[in-house]
Amino acid sequence: MSESSTDTRHEDEDAAVEAGTLATQRFNESGKLHSMEVSKERVSAIAGEVIQAINDVAVKHSVTYDEYNALKAWLIKVGTDGEWPLFLDVWLEHTIEDINSVERPGAVGTIEGPYYVPNAPEMSTPATLEMREDEAGTPLKFTGSFKDTSGEPLKDAVIEIWHADALGFYSQYAPELPKWLFRGVVLADEDGNFEINTMRPAPYMIPTDGACGQLIEAAGWHAWRPAHIHIKVHAPGYQLVTQQLYFPGDPHNEDDIASAVKPELMLDPNPRTDGGEGEEAHYDYVLAREGETR
Numbered sequence: 001m002s003e004s005s006t007d008t009r010h011e012d013e014d015a016a017v018e019a020g021t022l023a024t025q026r027f028n029e030s031g032k033l034h035s036m037e038v039s040k041e042r043v044s045a046i047a048g049e050v051i052q053a054i055n056d057v058a059v060k061h062s063v064t065y066d067e068y069n070a071l072k073a074w075l076i077k078v079g080t081d082g083e084w085p086l087f088l089d090v091w092l093e094h095t096i097e098d099i100n101s102v103e104r105p106g107a108v109g110t111i112e113g114p115y116y117v118p119n120a121p122e123m124s125t126p127a128t129l130e131m132r133e134d135e136a137g138t139p140l141k142f143t144g145s146f147k148d149t150s151g152e153p154l155k156d157a158v159i160e161i162w163h164a165d166a167l168g169f170y171s172q173y174a175p176e177l178p179k180w181l182f183r184g185v186v187l188a189d190e191d192g193n194f195e196i197n198t199m200r201p202a203p204y205m206i207p208t209d210g211a212c213g214q215l216i217e218a219a220g221w222h223a224w225r226p227a228h229i230h231i232k233v234h235a236p237g238y239q240l241v242t243q244q245l246y247f248p249g250d251p252h253n254e255d256d257i258a259s260a261v262k263p264e265l266m267l268d269p270n271p272r273t274d275g276g277e278g279e280e281a282h283y284d285y286v287l288a289r290e291g292e293t294r
Contacts, residue, residue: 019173019207020082023114027085030118074211081210085114090206094259097242103293105149106286107241108264113230115170116162120183126195127186129161130178137166137199139278140269146192146235146285153192154287160185160232161196168204200269200279203227203252216257223257226250229267238287245283 057063063071078084093111101109121130146157162183164170171181182201188194205223207213216223227250231243244260245267246253253261269279 023085024082077211083211089114090258106288109241110260112242122185128197129184130180140200141280142196144283154235155190157188157235163201163229168202224252226252
């Protein structure tokens with residue numbers, strides 16, 4: 001989808017504050033901090049260096065009081081708009097993911113982003129994600145397999161999948177969309193294979209009517225993310241991998257606002273060979289056991 005065609009959306013426009021509030025609420029409910037224990041020394045080291053780095057930038061650029069007050073107002077707006085998850089996931093998470101996966105063998109990961117929703121409908125392969133009767137876009141048959149690092153099939157593997165529609169909107173983060181549109185949890189078969197029938201998603205801009213959009217406009221950046229499919233893959237006793245899979249030829253693969261595109265995550269869609277409409281794409285997963293490193 002071109003930028004001009006995306007600009008002519010007919011669904012209700014997603015509101016940054018509403019989406020931000022939902023993302024913040026879901027993060028608070030996620031339980032990701034339930035076992036968080038960090039020493040005072042580590043907190044002091046990290047927080048101290050961040051604060052010093054901000055002060056260094058202020059000195060380097062001779063920040064004025066007007067600019068300081070604008071920054072203060074903007075930071076407050078990030079919070080009132082509920083956009084801290086969006087801000088951190090777009091501009092920091094790619095670095096955190098790289099740090100934390102560098103020793104993990106097997107499948108390559110990338111950021112989760114702010115629009116994951118747990119407990120999507122569970123289904124066996126071959127699966128078809130929920131979609132509307134007149135769903136726009138190109139049908140996509142997504143297939144693949146699961147193996148461990150020794151090449152043995154993983155029969156209890158699970159693939160969680162979610163993505164935007166053909167207009168770039170996510171269910172539960174935009175009005176009037178079915179609750180589980182393009183969201184599902186798919187169980188691989190006994191040989192570790194899966195098949196998921198869905199529609200090819202569109203590229204989209206992250207919300208621009210909130211604080212993050214204000215920053216993007218002030219800096220002269222763009223807000224585009226290339227088309228992608230979100231993935232979480234896991235199996236009992238194996239390490240979870242979170243991914244986004246991309247499509248060749250997207251104009252924003254090279255300048256993704258979230259810096260999340262990696263060559264290993266590029267799909268290779270082709271016309272379907274089974275007589276069906278649309279495209280097919282295949283991706284194989286290798287999962288590492290818990291505690292396994294390179």
